[in-house]
Amino acid sequence: MPKTIALIAHHAGSLLNFRGDWIRDLCASGARVLCLAPDYRDEDRAAVRGLGAEPVDYSLQRTGMNPVRDLRDAWALMRLLRRVQPDATFAFSTKPVIYGTLAAWAARVPRRVAMIEGVGFVFTDGDQPLGWKRRVLRRVVAWLYRLALSRAHRVIFLNPDDRREFEVRGLVPADRGVVLGGIGVDLDAWTPAPPVRDPVTFLLVARLLREKGIVEYVQAAREVRSRHPGVRFLLLGGLDSNPGGLARAEVQSWVDEGVLEWPGHVDVRPWLAQASVFVLPSWREGVPRSTQEAMAMGRPVITTDAPGCRETIEDGVNGFRVPVRDASALAQAMLGFVQEPERIEIMGAASRRLAEERFDVRRVNALLSEWLLQGTAGVIQRGRA
CATH class of the missing domain: 3.40.50.2000 (Glycogen Phosphorylase B;)
Structure with a gap:
């Protein structure tokens, strides 16, 4: 039956x-x-x-x-x-x-x-x-x-x-x-993309909630761009009606300032292919699917030492863990990839290996x-x- x-x-x-x-x-x-x-x-x-x-x-x-x-x-x-x-x-x-x-x-x-x-x-x-x-x-x-x-x-x-x-x-x-x-994730569908080193490009994918660490991402982006104005920052995701949701005007102000690009809620895959490093400075997660997809595509990860986030990182192997709500530490981790871009390929390969081991x-x-x-x-x- x-x-x-x-x-x-x-x-x-x-x-x-x-x-x-x-x-x-x-x-x-x-x-x-x-x-x-x-x-x-x-x-x-x-x-x-x-x-x-x-x-x-x-x-x-x-x-x-x-x-x-x-x-x-x-x-x-x-x-x-x-x-x-x-x-x-x-x-x-x-x-x-x-x-x-x-x-x-x-x-x-x-x-x-x-x-x-x-x-x-x-x-x-x-x-x-x-x-x-x-x-x-x-x-x-x-x-x-x-x-x-x-x-x-x-x-x-x-x-x-x-x-x-x-x-x-x-x-x-x-x-x-x-x-x-x-x-x-389907490892046959999410396959490694060639590493991107010029320009070094950071990508955050999340619902636009304050607890995803988006404000810290913007603050860190300002700090990095003040030293390296050619570095690119991408933000993917739609507005959300939850209590922690960011207002459209606030997000648009960051775009108008030139800190980041925000195409909205779009297909993630082609944007991951443009990215050098995936970033998720969330305050807490389950185990984020977005990070698993980025790892499967061979992207290094910067995330927080928070529940659910720490499960995706071997610190110093496939990326870096930073304290929650610490924009300065986040900026320093980003600068590590800008100043030593060879890390992008090495740590990206480690991400793919970990995805195969943990997230099939x-x-x-x-x-x-x-x-x-x-x-x-x-x-x-x-x-x-």
Whole structure:
């Protein structure tokens, strides 16, 4: 009897960009895969069907805390899951993990798996003391996580720091959490590009959130360009409605100043081919996919000594780690590549080697499938609980 799997996402793009290879593998194994997302476009539906899966609409407000709306959406999702009767659910991103897992539990789905891809805005300490609103929000989200994750059979983390924090806070039972170590990339699709030394070019790819370290990147770029005006700085990514989102006017002012180029939300691959070094000065991550892609393309990396970021770097081998929110240290690491451009090729080759060792999507997908489907055969044979 083929298994029915429901993947619960916060938007269709994340299913295609970050789960596409896995969806294809699951379908090829004979599973019926339902891809739940709240914002399908016609082209997204066609792409999901092209992978062999079925696009399914459901209601979800990705950002914001409207408890009435969230409860109504969770109830509707529970009814949807009861109707389609999956053998397993896999939820990722904050709201799908919380409300999707609770809905799956209420719908009596036999196997429920959640992935924590990062602790998110609520648990990431900012550059200002926590205000009362943020403290209240943190407590509410912690309570919701505790409620939902106690009803998951498996909770997948991308790095050990996140797992440790959730366990210390009592948000997940100690016997439920496992560490994946990165969602992986297709190493056959993301192949090494020739190193770029003239001009030395730095690239940051991220949603335009303050906690991604974008302000520090701009400050470091100013410092480097004051000594080497020919150095190029690129910023890729779209504006975001999250609380830490940067305003368009602020980003445009950096472009007008001539500090960096900002083409917006575009295909990353051709821009990585133009880059010498990938930079991600984030305050905290799961294990960033953007860094894995850069490593696969043979790019050295400068990132922070923060949870999720440090997992991508062997300091001094494939790049450098710098302290969080330290623009001066970031500038010094950049200057190392400007002053010794031979590092670009040497460290880029080391990045590719590490990507092959740690971030091969085939190995990652096999592990995800094992954790998702573990025990479902027995459940199917015995009948639904």
